[in-house]
Amino acid sequence: MNKYVIIGNGISSVGCIEGIRSVDKEGSITVIAREPYATYARPLISYYLEGMTDTERMKYRDDDFYQKNNVEVYYGTTATSIDQGTRKIFLEGEGAPEYVEYDKLCIATGSDPFVPPFEGLDTVPKKHSFITLDDALELEKDIDAESNVLIVGAGLIGLKCAEGLAHRVGHITVCDLADRVLSSILDNRLAAKMQKVLEAEGIEFMLGNSVKTFDGNRATMNDGTLVDFDVLVLAVGVKANTALASEIGCDVNRGIVVDSHLQTSVENVWAVGDCSEGYDMSLGANRVLAILPNAFMQGECAGQNMAGADASFDNAIPMNSIGFFGFHAMSAGSYVTEEDGGQVYEQSNGDNIKQFFVKDNKLMGYMLVGDVTRGGIYTSLIRNQTDLDSVDFDYMMKASSLAGFDKKVRQEKLATQV
Numbered sequence: 001m002n003k004y005v006i007i008g009n010g011i012s013s014v015g016c017i018e019g020i021r022s023v024d025k026e027g028s029i030t031v032i033a034r035e036p037y038a039t040y041a042r043p044l045i046s047y048y049l050e051g052m053t054d055t056e057r058m059k060y061r062d063d064d065f066y067q068k069n070n071v072e073v074y075y076g077t078t079a080t081s082i083d084q085g086t087r088k089i090f091l092e093g094e095g096a097p098e099y100v101e102y103d104k105l106c107i108a109t110g111s112d113p114f115v116p117p118f119e120g121l122d123t124v125p126k127k128h129s130f131i132t133l134d135d136a137l138e139l140e141k142d143i144d145a146e147s148n149v150l151i152v153g154a155g156l157i158g159l160k161c162a163e164g165l166a167h168r169v170g171h172i173t174v175c176d177l178a179d180r181v182l183s184s185i186l187d188n189r190l191a192a193k194m195q196k197v198l199e200a201e202g203i204e205f206m207l208g209n210s211v212k213t214f215d216g217n218r219a220t221m222n223d224g225t226l227v228d229f230d231v232l233v234l235a236v237g238v239k240a241n242t243a244l245a246s247e248i249g250c251d252v253n254r255g256i257v258v259d260s261h262l263q264t265s266v267e268n269v270w271a272v273g274d275c276s277e278g279y280d281m282s283l284g285a286n287r288v289l290a291i292l293p294n295a296f297m298q299g300e301c302a303g304q305n306m307a308g309a310d311a312s313f314d315n316a317i318p319m320n321s322i323g324f325f326g327f328h329a330m331s332a333g334s335y336v337t338e339e340d341g342g343q344v345y346e347q348s349n350g351d352n353i354k355q356f357f358v359k360d361n362k363l364m365g366y367m368l369v370g371d372v373t374r375g376g377i378y379t380s381l382i383r384n385q386t387d388l389d390s391v392d393f394d395y396m397m398k399a400s401s402l403a404g405f406d407k408k409v410r411q412e413k414l415a416t417q418v
Contacts, residue, residue: 002027004306005089005100007079007244008108009033010042011292012273012299014060016106019303019311021069027307029071030100032091036076037133038066043292045136049164055133074100079109084248084266104268104306107245107256108299111238111274111290120214127232130161139165142231146170150219150227152211153235154181156322159198161233163324166201173227174198175206185320185331190353190369197327240275240288253277255288260314262302270306272298282317282333282364282382289316315383321372330372333357333365333382347397356397361388374400 004020006013009031017029040058047053066073077093088099113129121127128139139161143149147169151158154176162172176183180191181198195205206227211219219227240255251257251265255277262270262278274290276298294316301313319332335357336342342359352370356363356378363381377400381391396404 002307003101003103004029004106005032005102005104006030006106006108007032007089008106008110008273008275009035009039009073010108010110010273010295011039011060012108012295012302013106014039014065015296015299015301016108016270016272016303016306017066017069017071017299019300019305020307021303022300023304023307023309029069030102031066031071031073032077032079032089032100033073033075034078035132035134038063038073040133041292042132043160045130045133046160046164048133048136049140049161049168050166058133079244082244082248084269087268102268105270106299106302106306107250107264107269107271107275108273109241109244109275111240113234114237114239115234116236118211118214123216124214124232125216126230127234130157130233130235131238136164139231139233143169146230148228148230149173149233150175150229150231151233151235152176153233153237154178154205154207155184155235155237156182156320157238158233158235159324160322161235162198162203163201166203166325169231171204172202173204173206173229175210175221175227177208177210177222179208181205181207182322182329185322186329186367186369187335187355190329190355190367193351193353193369194324194327194329197324201325238274238290240277240290242275245269245271245275253286257286260312261305261310262298262313263305270302272302278316279314280317280334281315281385287318289318291319293319317379317382319379321375327351328368328370328372330368330375331366332375332379333363335367336364345397354397358388362386363388363393377402377404 039060044058074096077096079089080092081090087102090099126142129135149169149172151174154174181195209221212222213220242252242256245256246252256271258271258276258278264271273295277286277288280287301311304311317333321330336359345356347354355367357365366378392404
């Protein structure tokens with residue numbers, strides 16, 4: 001009977017458990033969970049701050065999930081080291097054993113906040129990251145209706161934090177070295193539309209500018225401006241948690257390098273989720289794809305293979321579906337331009353803008369702002385590498401509808417949705 005161990009308890013871990021159990025009903029499964037909670041949907045922490053959800057509704061599976069799947073979980077426990085020779089994982093945590101043994105190991109350690117070495121950061125009394133539920137709970141303790149909040153980072157994490165706090169504090173300032181919000185997702189024009197939505201809710205931006213030094217509750221910006229604040233949120237970015245994998249000899253770049261089976265370069269070791277680096281079919285190269293749907297699918301595929309199946313996950317692409325105060329954006333794939341030998345097409349109607357990036361008769365990526373309904377149809381064109389000559393792409397750019405496919409394809413797609 002196989003002993004399966006999963007280090008990490010995020011979305012990819014759930015996928016891994018379900019993947020294992022779809023093949024092996026008997027093997028033992030042990031999960032090492034750094035956080036003291038059952039798996040929850042981390043993107044919901046901003047909605048928790050906003051009062052739109054609670055910790056019960058944030059759970060990713062029912063309370064009996066682990067029991068039904070015969071999984072032993074060590075909560076609040078850290079894996080400190082791995083002995084690949086004896087296949088022992090050494091643990092640190094109240095109530096946890098000194099070590100657990102494994103036959104098959106899945107590393108799902110996720111990512112940690114990236115904190116630049118700001119001068120004077122240690123003088124700031126109330127500072128927070130915004131990655132986990134505990135981050136949100138601790139931040140909530142430090143705010144009140146008069147709080148002046150400074151958020152460093154205008155990416156997805158920083159802006160979701162701003163949305164969650166917008167109607168709970170006195171003022172929010174968001175700064176970023178980039179000259180636009182969501183710089184890794186949207187271009188200048190589309191980002192400007194999203195920024196206006198946020199500014200209408202009272203959020204102030206200092207873009208192309210960031211903190212040079214801190215002195216208690218005052219930040220000196222790169223341009224010399226002084227910004228006073230009560231609470232600081234650091235949302236500069238994240239870094240893959242690869243230390244354990246590196247120590248046992250796994251190939252590591254920005255993430256733990258995996259193949260299409262999610263296996264690492266070390267025998268009997270797989271890696272999934274935000275800590276892994278796999279093939280991006282839209283880019284044609286490896287990269288970290290720290291996105292919730294990919295994390296689950298990676299976990300499921302790895303779990304099946306750990307249990308002896310032959311599953312592949314070879315059509316991963318970057319995807320983002322975001323919204324702030326009811327205004328939405330969606331993107332996927334890679335943004336090829338004329339310089340890359342591609343073509344860029346656009347459809348616009350007021351605040352609704354669609355951009356499509358095409359190369360070699362294939363849709364490589366897209367950005368939608370405003371109306372994002374049925375954007376998944378465009379995602380399927382990328383994933384399936386559909387020849388655009390085989391569909392009515394002119395029609396589909398205007399309307400994300402199955403009507404752009406021929407009758408046979410429409411029938412097949414509708415049949416799979418029943």
